[in-house]
Amino acid sequence: MTQPHKDPDRIDMTKLLAARYRAATDRPYLASALYALTVVPSSRVPTMGVDRHWRCYVSPGFVRATPVDELAAVWIHEVAHLLRDHHGRAGRLPAGDQRDALRLNVAQDCEINDDLIADGLPLPAGRMEPRLFGLPTGGMFEAYLSRIPHSHDLSLDCGSGAHGSPAPWELDGNDGPARLGPAEAEALRRTTAEAMRAHQRGRGTLPGGWQRWAEQVLEPTVDWRQVLAGAVREAAAWAGGAVDYTYRRPSRRTPALRGIVLPSLRRPLPRVAVVVDTSGSMGEEELDAALGEITGVLSEVGLRGNRVTVLACDADVQAVSRVTSVDEVTLAGGGGTDMRVGIDAALARPDRPGIVVVLTDGLTPWPAEPASCRLIAALIGEGAEPPPSWVETVRVGGD
Known part of the structure; x- marks a missing residue:
């Protein structure tokens, strides 16, 4: 058959x-x-x-x-x-x-x-x-x-x-x-x-290749300056519409109205604070990288004399600088690590920032809940533990 x-x-x-x-x-x-x-x-x-x-x-x-x-x-x-x-x-x-x-x-x-x-x-x-x-x-x-x-x-x-x-x-x-x-x-x-x-x-x-792939998907290595630029644009979006009125600069319509000074719209630049980790775990190479990234911040928001607040912090705030160039930054510290102190100090300033950038090797505790500002953690060096998921996290050095 x-x-x-x-x-x-x-x-x-x-x-x-x-x-x-x-x-x-x-x-x-x-x-x-x-x-x-x-x-x-x-x-x-x-x-x-x-x-x-x-x-x-x-x-x-x-x-x-x-x-x-x-x-x-x-x-x-x-x-x-x-x-x-x-x-x-x-x-x-x-x-x-x-x-x-x-x-x-x-x-x-x-x-x-x-x-x-x-x-x-x-x-x-x-x-x-x-x-x-x-x-x-x-x-x-x-x-x-x-x-x-x-x-x-x-x-x-x-x-x-x-x-x-x-x-x-x-x-x-x-x-x-x-x-x-x-x-x-x-x-x-x-x-x-x-x-x-x-x-x-x-x-x-x-296998090692899958480990690296998963890490890259969950914590992508990007040019952090692009992330900062996006954060700055979002913070400045308020300035792109009807932002606020001020009498410091008279309205162009004022000459047409005798005796009346109309307020004009202003476009404020976003306030940015940079918290730099100066603890003992940050070596000379890491601090050099941090200074380089401060230059990146200044190139984004240091316009028309706008100053950036830089806070040097280990377990306490050691120095505060209002700068327009990296040469004006004061770095001090060398003790323990707690970037929460620097974040709190930045938000407590009279010129309260809308964006806080934390430059750190990641060996620090983080706030228990989202800050009332845009918070970006720029991690310097390999192997740093990531911060909480609500913190924007990017890796410095991934150009």
């Missing part, structure tokens, strides 16, 4: 979804991201791939030929491209690198696979990893790219969710099954990063 012919284009969904279940069960911090992927069977995709809309294209033949444990590893590999925003990062590369999509894919696979291998995942044969190119592990694909040879046989293609260029087997962006938008994807990245942090707090382990 002959066996019924099996349709080569029919996908074994039971096996495929069992592999995803295994991946999500073994690494529960990835579960939300894994289950956000929409499966699209396609005989045109070589193995598995993803587009930027979180649709996962799967070859029926690849599913048949691959054991469940390896399929689970490939699920994790593909979702890693999307979690790490490889297509977004690829879009910031020079145009020539963006056009070299498959070579770019190799570099991205090297970034992912060394973490997956360190995590004990059984990736299928032919996987790309840094050691194949004499590269160190733990790097970012942008650093690997220039050292991936152009002559290498680049037969893999993980799709536009990786390298950013639409693959021939992908659906049109607006067609087909459910898809995730950029805002939803960003929320999912944060949810995953928080799950990773909770996993570590429960004494679980993560």
